[in-house]
Amino acid sequence: MATQSIKVFVPSDTTARSVGADAVANAIVAAAADRCLDVQIIRNGSRGLYWLEPLVEVDIDGKRYAYGPVQANDVSGLFEAGFLTGGGHEKSLGATESLSYLAEQTRLTFARVGIIDPLSLDDYLEHGGYEGLGRAVKLEGAEIVSIVTDSGLRGRGGAAFPTGIKWKTVLEAAGDQKYVTCNADEGDSGTFADRMIMESDPFVLIEGMTIAGLAVGATQGFIYLRAEYPQAIDTMLAAIEIACEAGYLGSNVMDSRKIFNLDVRVAAGAYICGEETSMLESLEGKRGMVRYRPPLPAIEGLFGKPTIVNNVISLATVPVIVAKGAEIYQQLGMGRSRGTLTVQLAGNIQQGGLVEVAFGRTLRELLEKFGGGSASGRPIRAVQAGGPLGAYIHPSYFDTPLDYEAFSEFGALIGHGGLVVFDDTVDMGEQARFAMEFCAIESCGKCTPCRIGAVRGVEVIDKIRGDIDTSANLELLKELCDTMVAGSLCALGGMAPYPVMSVLEFFPEDLGAA
Amino acid sequence: MNDIVATDDYAAIVREIALAHAGQPGALLPLLHAIQSEIGYIPSSGVPIVAEILNLSRAEVHGVISFYHLFRTEPPGAHILYLCRAEACQSMGARELEAHAKDKLGVDFHQTTADGRLSLEPIYCLGNCACSPAVMIDRTVHGRVSLERLDELLEDA
Numbered sequence: 001m002a003t004q005s006i007k008v009f010v011p012s013d014t015t016a017r018s019v020g021a022d023a024v025a026n027a028i029v030a031a032a033a034d035r036c037l038d039v040q041i042i043r044n045g046s047r048g049l050y051w052l053e054p055l056v057e058v059d060i061d062g063k064r065y066a067y068g069p070v071q072a073n074d075v076s077g078l079f080e081a082g083f084l085t086g087g088g089h090e091k092s093l094g095a096t097e098s099l100s101y102l103a104e105q106t107r108l109t110f111a112r113v114g115i116i117d118p119l120s121l122d123d124y125l126e127h128g129g130y131e132g133l134g135r136a137v138k139l140e141g142a143e144i145v146s147i148v149t150d151s152g153l154r155g156r157g158g159a160a161f162p163t164g165i166k167w168k169t170v171l172e173a174a175g176d177q178k179y180v181t182c183n184a185d186e187g188d189s190g191t192f193a194d195r196m197i198m199e200s201d202p203f204v205l206i207e208g209m210t211i212a213g214l215a216v217g218a219t220q221g222f223i224y225l226r227a228e229y230p231q232a233i234d235t236m237l238a239a240i241e242i243a244c245e246a247g248y249l250g251s252n253v254m255d256s257r258k259i260f261n262l263d264v265r266v267a268a269g270a271y272i273c274g275e276e277t278s279m280l281e282s283l284e285g286k287r288g289m290v291r292y293r294p295p296l297p298a299i300e301g302l303f304g305k306p307t308i309v310n311n312v313i314s315l316a317t318v319p320v321i322v323a324k325g326a327e328i329y330q331q332l333g334m335g336r337s338r339g340t341l342t343v344q345l346a347g348n349i350q351q352g353g354l355v356e357v358a359f360g361r362t363l364r365e366l367l368e369k370f371g372g373g374s375a376s377g378r379p380i381r382a383v384q385a386g387g388p389l390g391a392y393i394h395p396s397y398f399d400t401p402l403d404y405e406a407f408s409e410f411g412a413l414i415g416h417g418g419l420v421v422f423d424d425t426v427d428m429g430e431q432a433r434f435a436m437e438f439c440a441i442e443s444c445g446k447c448t449p450c451r452i453g454a455v456r457g458v459e460v461i462d463k464i465r466g467d468i469d470t471s472a473n474l475e476l477l478k479e480l481c482d483t484m485v486a487g488s489l490c491a492l493g494g495m496a497p498y499p500v501m502s503v504l505e506f507f508p509e510d511l512g513a514a
Numbered sequence: 515m516n517d518i519v520a521t522d523d524y525a526a527i528v529r530e531i532a533l534a535h536a537g538q539p540g541a542l543l544p545l546l547h548a549i550q551s552e553i554g555y556i557p558s559s560g561v562p563i564v565a566e567i568l569n570l571s572r573a574e575v576h577g578v579i580s581f582y583h584l585f586r587t588e589p590p591g592a593h594i595l596y597l598c599r600a601e602a603c604q605s606m607g608a609r610e611l612e613a614h615a616k617d618k619l620g621v622d623f624h625q626t627t628a629d630g631r632l633s634l635e636p637i638y639c640l641g642n643c644a645c646s647p648a649v650m651i652d653r654t655v656h657g658r659v660s661l662e663r664l665d666e667l668l669e670d671a
Binding site: 014015017018019050051053186187188189190191192194195227228229230231265266267268269270271282283284285286287288303344345346347348349352353375384388418420421422423426431434438441442444 | 539540541542543544546547568574577578581582583584585596600601602603604605606637638639640641642643644645646648650653654655656657658
């Protein structure tokens with residue numbers, strides 16, 4: 001056939017593959033061969049509409065049409081229905097960009113995710129990639145830092161510290177060697193935004209880290225990447241190699257004579273290594289024991305040198321800010337929460353996935369409008385926001401806007417943007433117990449409130465749940481929580497009581513109150 | 515027992531890997547990953563070799579191995595089933611899945627079936643939280659895993 005081949009996109013990200021995308025891709029190849037059709041399969045990343053995965057798209061005259069969720073045994077039916085030319089089928093969803101889940105989002109950090117072939121540098125460049133670095137190589141470090149400061153970007157790993165201020169500290173710190181480290185130890189349950197970036201648009205993280213290196217005068221970067229993400233590791237390693245060969249990394253970044261090298265270091269399954277000083281210890285090849293602060297990592301970080309520690313999403317947001325200017329980012333959001341948040345809808349939710357929106361949307365909009373309610377169809381009883389150290393939020397707070405300060409006002413946190421939904425079958429007492437159990441498993445052991453407190457927390461909760469001396473043990477549990485919050489060295493012991501205290505406050509009927 | 519490398523051979527393998535990594539800063543984790551990837555676990559006989567080459571004490575090397583959940587000091591089964599125990603998976607039935615897996619396999623976490631076919635390990639988040647519950651078999655993640663689906667996966671493993 002002389003005609004151009006038809007492009008069919010089948011996502012290759014971990015979640016899409018976990019629900020059968022590879023089998024779908026194989027079935028499409030086989031069915032096309034049977035029919036002598038010239039089909040080109042492109043393994044893109046995921047759009048993040050995970051309830052529709054595997055989400056197959058067909059390119060018709062430059063516009064993409066979606067079908068999903070497709071299983072391998074749907075494929076011959078799709079061919080019968082003429083899906084390659086937009087034929088109707090029960091799995092037909094129409095034009096991908098018109099899907100309200102996508103159309104209602106403001107995708108800046110995730111602009112290319114799901115659209116491009118993750119390891120195609122040409123795709124990346126065609127979609128605005130390396131515009132930020134192209135601009136950054138012509139600027140002084142301090143100028144780059146002020147763009148990031150002016151954007152209002154705050155650390156998306158959870159602590160929400162202003163990124164520009166952190167960079168300024170590293171820029172001004174004296175040191176013969178400085179480092180840029182990326183915390184890709186995304187251990188919070190309900191979060192997958194870092195994984196999506198690394199699997200679906202790896203060059204944006206490389207570009208962001210390179211800009212950070214130029215900004216502060218660091219020539220070496222490390223991505224501390226969790227071992228639980230084997231595909232993200234493979235994709236990042238491949239992308240780094242491609243970027244090196246094309247001159248975007250190495251001793252002459254984009255012909256600027258500036259140096260930036262990047263390596264991946266694989267973690268080994270310790271949640272605590274998501275804490276920045278613990279991560280630095282781990283990068284140095286040690287046990288991931290939390291460090292005392294000061295000194296700040298920005299002054300004395302990796303191997304004692306000034307070091308940027310940023311989350312994947314923070315770094316992956318830098319290129320678009322530098323390319324388009326601080327203003328476009330700064331004008332979005334509310335209060336001191338500027339720009340967009342990459343919300344991850346997870347757990348017992350009908351339409352789970354990645355939702356990038358400007359700060360200010362309410363929890364309810366996310367859970368209902370985007371999420372479509374619980375997966376089970378039962379009422380939502382609680383939402384855990386911000387990972388295993390975050391409070392369980394009661395439905396009476398669902399009208400709270402996404403804003404770091406609005407959440408912290410009632411003891412909750414946005415953290416890394418994960419929302420884990422529970423329906424009304426959940427036993428909140430069991431969830432409180434798990435918070436302490438998890439802290440006991442993951443404690444680094446350096447400070448006593450966390451190391452011992454978490455173990456005692458499990459024991460006390462077991463007694464309460466076993467109706468043993470309930471009121472005295474409830475009192476003891478509250479005191480224990482206070483001790484851990486006030487006396488722990490880092491956020492693990494200091495915040496593991498938050499989910500417990502939220503259960504005591506909002507769901508007392510599940511823990512002790514008769 | 516043809517698959518198992520004789521114990522005497524481990525020393526040479528560990529030494530070779532350790533020497534290859536010794537030059538890089540913060541070498542210990544990449545080095546331990548490499549040993550585990552090559553041998554399947556980190557044999558205790560390798561600890562003094564690594565310690566000597568990196569100029570560390572045996573205690574320091576042992577301390578690092580024991581700190582991290584994913585380093586193993588015993589040979590695993592032919593396959594490893596990682597069951598996610600974290601909150602998103604809990605909200606979609608991970609506790610039932612855990613009980614089912616333990617019952618079906620006749621093992622608890624950190625144990626291997628008597629026939630040596632499968633090891634069962636807990637894991638805290640695979641980042642597959644929008645398609646919970648999730649498990650990983652060796653390096654492949656599976657989502658929306660019902661009890662029946664887990665049975666199928668175990669038969670295929």
